[in-house]
Amino acid sequence: MYFLIVSEMVKLEKISDHIVIDTETQSMSRSSIIGGISLGKYSIAIESGSTLEIGMDLKLKLRDFFNLPVKYLFLTHTHNDHRGGMDAFSDETLIMSEKCKENMPKRIRLSKFSLEAFEEKHIIQENELSMEFLKVAGHSIGSSVAYFPSEKVLFAGDLFITEPINFGLPFMSFYQNKPKRTGNPEEYFAAFELFKSMDIDVIVPGHGQIINNPQEYLDKQTAFFNGLKTHFVAEIKRGNNLEEIEMPSMELIVHAYKIAESRKPKSKHVRFLDHYLEVLKTSFYNYYSGIFHNLD
Ligand SMILES: [Zn+2]
Structure with a gap:
């Protein structure tokens, strides 16, 4: 007999009418910020955390919080601290960019999941509510963001890592263009410019605290890297x-x-x-x- 103990780690807090996030788990485990969004009939999990236990706990907590089934899991990119809990979502549908799918480590068996992979942009619409997924790259090949226009919230993955992690410095990291392993700052500049043109009140970063002054924050990032x-x-x-x-x-x-x-x-x-x-x-x-x- 096999028992999996689901740890009680995930604590969801509401940041807007349809969106919850957990920022606590990241300090106890090497996990990203995780969260979810309700589209009325079901919810979409955003990132799965670093372990199966966190992924399972997130799914249960999302179900309880919204009193709705979880239908999708969106992953911003391929790194373990974001996708380590994805096996908890084997009955749901994964959403990720085509490039993210192609660059998954070989040992990750995506064939067991139902998968909606997109090239540049993907939209899920449910009545009046919609969620937009956009590939922007920058941080890693295929890095994507999720945007909820009706509440002006952007889940940006590791394009941003905020305090207390990075000593007050804007964050930019590079894990792409193998085998050179050097990155592409211009993809970051393009992403910052895109975000500047969007109507955003809150940015949820990959790690750290949420960004409540996105325009000012983006200006600071851009000025530093410029x-x-x-x-x-x-x-x-x-x-x-x-x-x-x-x-x-x-x-x-x-x-x-x-x-x-x-x-x-x-x-x-x-x-x-x-x-x-x-x-x-x-x-x-x-x-x-x-x-x-x-x-x-
Ligand atoms: Zn991360």
Whole structure:
């Protein structure tokens, strides 16, 4: 006999009339923010958390909260902290981008799920309510977001990671364009621009706290990364290589080190910040130097 103990981890809180999220589980397990949305007749789970237990608990809690069956599970991207609980949704339908599907690790057997994969955009409509799924890439191949226009909420996955995780710095990470493993900042810029043009009151990030001032937040993200881009493009044009280029002295970076140094253990946090900035530096250098070499 096989028993699976469902842990009582997930605590759903309402952030708008039809949307609930759990931000607690992420601090206890290496899990993303998870949540769900009611379309009146059924609900859609957003992300499945990092483990089967979290996925099962999310499904039960969504059912109880809305008193409706769960019909779909949407995954923003392929990383384990977002899809680790997906087996709990084997009776539901998975929604993900075609590119996300193609880039799932080989050991994940998608054949046992019913699946709705989309190229660029997918809409689920139920009476007056609709949910839009958009592929924007950036963070990883096929990264997608879910947007609920009637309540102006955007589930953005790891395109955003907020406090207290990233020392007050805008977040950008790169896991794509294998085998080079360098990313594409321009996809982030395009995504930020798209979000700026949308009517959004709340952004639910992949990790951290929800963003209640999206326009201001997007401006800050864009300004920071544009500052980096300008710096790297100028340095590359001067003929400097990766080792010769320093990160620019930007106020947000100075501030981030102050935060890192105030945390305990200090050396661990400073190392973590050093590593993040090193990844940013390498990614910006590789991407923009690649472009200029290609233009030669
Ligand atoms: Zn994540």
